[in-house]
Amino acid sequence: MLPSACQKDFLDRKPLVGATEENFYRTPADAIAAVNAAYAPLQFEADPNGGGVHFRWFWGDVMSDDAIKGGSGDNDGNQILQLETFRGPTNTANLETEWSANYQGIYRANVVLERVPGIEMDGALKNRILGEAHFIRAWFFFNLVTMFGDVPLADHVLAPSEYNLPRAPASEVWALIESDLQTAASSLPLRSGYALADLGRITKGAAQSLLAKSYLWQERWAEAEAVANEVIISNEYQLVTDYATIFTQAGENNAESVFEIQYMNASGGNYDGGANEGTFTSVFQRARGQFEGYGFNIPTEDFVQEFFKEGFEDPRLKSTLFRVGDAMGDRGIFTKDATGGFPHDYYPKKKFTYKSEDAPFGDVNVNGGTNDRVIRFSDVLLMHAEAAAQNGNEVGARTSLNRVRTRARGNAVGILPDITASGQALLDAIYRERRIELGLEGHRFFDLVRTGRGQAVLGPLGYQEGTHNLFPVPQSQVQATNGAIRQNPGY
């Protein structure tokens, strides 16, 4: 032991576990590890440093007229209640975590885009990795721009002197998203071009579909229709026959999966790790009481009635939510007593996991393994229909729309007839189809805002156009940048 004390570099100790930035980013394996780390924030739900949780369904469903917060009372996730009733505080941990996860993802994508080009490796693989990073960066900016509008445009790894970056106009953010997605679409393989072991990686189709959605947001209908059509004619994606199978474990990454955030049931405790592989959504959305959940995202009666408006019960309803008397998988029959005495008539079903699918860990609230279906092929068809209808291509619009309805109809007779409407009625039919087909998948609030229907639909809940079409920027960010980041109007 003693001799080492005499060495000249006695005080120079490098970490024994983990690489440092100086000795990393040298091999193809390092490049893959770097891009994998950029995927990880896709899964982030809880802030690793404590604080809030954020879910796509908080913003897409709870904020909308489709669902209410739920939980064990008003104090359980009270900030979400305040947001969904549009009395939103500006300093919610939930929005802070959302903002944080997005920028962590952007940082990690930026690291890939800056470090991987210098690594000596196979050109095709390098190209793919850079394409994945471009998509990931675009996805996080897409979340930010649709939620907050103008946001700091961190298009490179920021130096300490740049930490107080102010917000850039949304148009510049959209421009970066568009360029990133175009690059990604041109460098990424088709879904079928990936090895099976890479299932879950970003594909050309995912990039094109997110690009289509970006164009819709910007009302660039022609480009939206064109790029959505490219996805359709690529023949990479098909609607599966049975709508009910989409949301099961077996339905993960199925034929109509375009972009899906991967989760697995391999992690124990859930509230403290942003880097877990499982989703907390399963626990959050399960009923309380004997179902061992937190009972969040409770569907509204108004949402349920939408499924009956054509004079019959839309068959997709039973795959969307549980009603009293339904079996909640292998967890028991849904009665109000069994759910801890809460007076809710419905519970969400699309994120439901069977008890038999839980990982065998000691934690009672194990993370679920349900993938988050972010973009399904029916979404692409409906995006195509909407853009085509806006462009006057009503035939094309109806074709895509009715493809979705045909599948939903299945073998049933006399329900879900093909839509023959045109003009505004056709658009309304497409909007309505989105509400049903994509119900409780985190789309509704954003669809309402994007299509300008926020005031009409959510007004009675407190929504004010001009304020609530954007979320408040986390107040902590206004403070942390000494005001360089400004709050959204109305907050």
Add this chain to the structure above:
Amino acid sequence: MKSFLPILFLLFAFVAAAQIPISGLITDAANGDPIIGATVSLKGASRGTISDIEGRFRLDVPDEDALLVISYTGYLPQEVTVGKQREVRISLQENSAVLDEIVVVGYGSQKRSSISGAVSSITADEISELPVLRTEQALQGRVAGVSVAQNSGSPGSALTVRVRGTSSIGSSDPLYIVDGIPVSGLDFLNPNDIQTINILKDGASAAIYGARGGNGVVLITTKSGSKNQAGKISYDAYYGTQSPWKTANLLSAREYAILSNEAHVAAGVTPLAEFANPEALGEGTDWLDAIFSDAPMSSHQLGLTGGSDKSSYALTGNVFNQNGIVGGDKADFQRYTIRASGTNEVKSWLTLGTNINFTALTRNGLPENNEFVTPLVRALNMDPVTPVRKSNGTYAYSRYADTDITNPVNAIDQTYDRWHSDRVVGLVFGELKLMPSLTFRSSYSVDATFAKQDIFYPKFDLSNDPVLADAPAGEKRAVNSVVVNNNTWKNWQWENVLTWRKVVAERHDLAFTVGTSTIESSHEYNGGANTNLPSNDPKDAFISNTIDPIASQSAYGGASESAWRSFFGRANYEFESKYLFSASFRADGSSKFGVNNRYGYFPAVSTGWILSREDFWESNLVNFLKIRASWGRNGNDQIGNYGYTTIVYSGQNYTFGPNQVITNGSVALTSANPDLKWETIEQTDFGVDAEFWDGRVSFTGDYYLKNTLDMLYAAPIPLTPGTAAPVTNVASVKNRGLELSASYRNRDRAFKYSVGGNLAFVKNEVTSLGAGGEPIFAGRVQSGNADVTKTEVGQPIGSFFGYVTDGVFQNQQEVESAAFQNENTAPGDIRFKDLNGDGAITNADQTYIGNPSPEIAYGVTMDFEFKGFDLGIFLQGTQGNEIYNATVRYDFNYVNRPVSVLNRWTGPGTSNFEPRVNLLDPNQNARVSDRFVEDGSYLRLKNVQLGYALPQTLLKKIKFEKFRLYVSAQNLFTFTKYSGMDPEIGAYGGALNAGVDRGFYPQARVLLGGVNVTF
């Protein structure tokens, strides 16, 4: 060579002369009892002897000019010229003056009177008076400016020790040095082995420890044998029973049902059918009673000390056992220690020595002070309607309590969490006397801990019906699992110190010390886990003992290391024993510091003036008076091993493939900080030491100003960069304080007594949190669903922050005229103060509502002795601190409540403090507010001990040197307004979480009896 000649001459002279045999008797001047074991030596010669059991001795002296030196610990030494006497009678005076005691300071020792810094001491007597498990407990209340609080009453739990306030938002733990060896934590040390504890409080005294001394230094010296001492065997033992001293008053089942019904109705929810007739439910279950029980505590110690004229030795063995008052043997602590020390004067110029301690300790642990899974928080919150057991004898589960609140008795039963460590702390040294005034000492020490943790999570199911599995998730576990963790910590240190001391011209006392220190520390860990074991017996809980050893098996491991290299020096100069000057300097290099700041430099100066030794001093009242001043710079290096570098972390995973394979991702999570360095602590101290009435009264006072600069803090950065804030040396904290201690002793007569007290005022203030000055929010509590502490510039660290209550709304008109709180706010809800006057209760209406740090901490000791009886009383307390009581889980609807809720508002005029009950609490009455902030001041009768020692006359007959029996009571009385289980709450979870009661494991009341035997 000059100085050797007279010695040689003398030696020859002795050999040549004829010898005169002398006999003598040594007695205690106060009572005439013989003194056994006193050392009698011949001045100027190496000859000597020891008084026997009757106080007698025999010694041959060369001539009538021979000078006998008689000394005995605790008595003033006496010199006697033989003259014509052949039989000498010597009565020794007890030494009541503390001024001449030798105080261990860093890398040396000094006479108490010569010290110009602030150094406090605790003696073995004070330590042995309070039989405790951990040495830190012995520090409590003994020394002004050293505050100690239990982090938990669970046996073996760590304590929060602060020397002169909380000096950092990070670690404020002092540096512990045991016999020259820096150690982390004192749980290995048997308090009975301690001779003295000296605490270097001021910057100048601690500066010799440089970058590690900033939070104060606790120097512990263990007992050793002395030269020329006959072999002594001692046996010390005690056995006691611990019991809870307080219980909480909670609702009975009947009251619980009444309130539940009321809460349902208020919320518009149908009350539970089974509560229709509350009277029928009766008292229900007392869950606290169910988890508490009396628990034993015992210690046995065997010691052996002795020495010849060239060597000395000490050997002790101790067995300590303590069970917990919660959980019994599920929260027990066992410690076996063996300590061996010895020195040998190999040559007149060379002494070799060693000191080795081995400790084996085993601790079974229950979760402590959190709101989720501790037995305490469960017992406090579990509804009283549920019985502990069903009629068939198996544990029952609650139909009402939510998730975390499970049956605590079952939870304790299902806990298997055992920590075992074997630790060796040892040192060897050699001391060379190069010249009479020049000594060189080299020492090498090792502190190695090998620890293993075994955790087993058994299967269980409290369901009424095994098929339905109706128990809630927390009351059953379908699959068992096992976890094993191994940790090895190794530290070695090599120190070389050169000391030169000389008195020149009888007036100039000069001492110089220079030295080097080299330290290397390493930590290695590995562990594994497995699930689904076929056997549910904890004895079979091994990782490989499973059906499917591969699929569910996991393993992990890692290591870290650090190194120090230091150079230090000190000069002391004392002129005419009146003017004291001291200066020291240390350079510390550490691998923990960034490449741009690898070495830190820590200077210090101090001075003192003993006025009472001036010629002009004529006071008979004040026989000693010293004023002193010091300034020193130190550091706090408890900053993590690799804080300066950027690690690319693996484990940032994602899953790919049809089977969802976890695939590694790696990225740096923070940016690097090559400038990272120690936290600098600068301290100025002014002090006075005085003695009055021939030393009967002594007084010490100190005022200090302690500034922590360059405090490490990850000042928040915007989230935009996507990385965590790097830790930088940006923040600062100031502590100011006044310390007073005084004692009176009277040992002149048969009735001897002493009374002492110490008092410390400390004021803590954050002076900077970096450029933005963003406050730090921490200390999240579930009951209020928010943070309770805020740390901000201008405020003490970790101050409580929340809403201010303003009574209860008595009617609707009051609700409407007050600031808006919630649409459903109704009469009976709490009115919160609209501090900013904007007509609505918002986040902006929060303010500072309490301070967890005491303004005053104090201790009082009283000792009485009369004819063999001794009585010791020790009181200790704090004043001016608050506690945030977060033990009631208001975030759950069906938890039990303290009986205070019976005084709830039920109509106008019924209560202006306790709000109405409502299942949904729309007004958030349980939000973080001053409603839950309570006065945490307390005065505790920490210990009373009554002992009786057999008189010497009787001892002589049975050939014993000492035989003492005692009974003792700890925590007999506690005076406090705090409503929780225990007001003594440490900083569990760090400085930003101090004073938050989340279900604290209370300290026990201990009644014990013991024996001290020496022969």
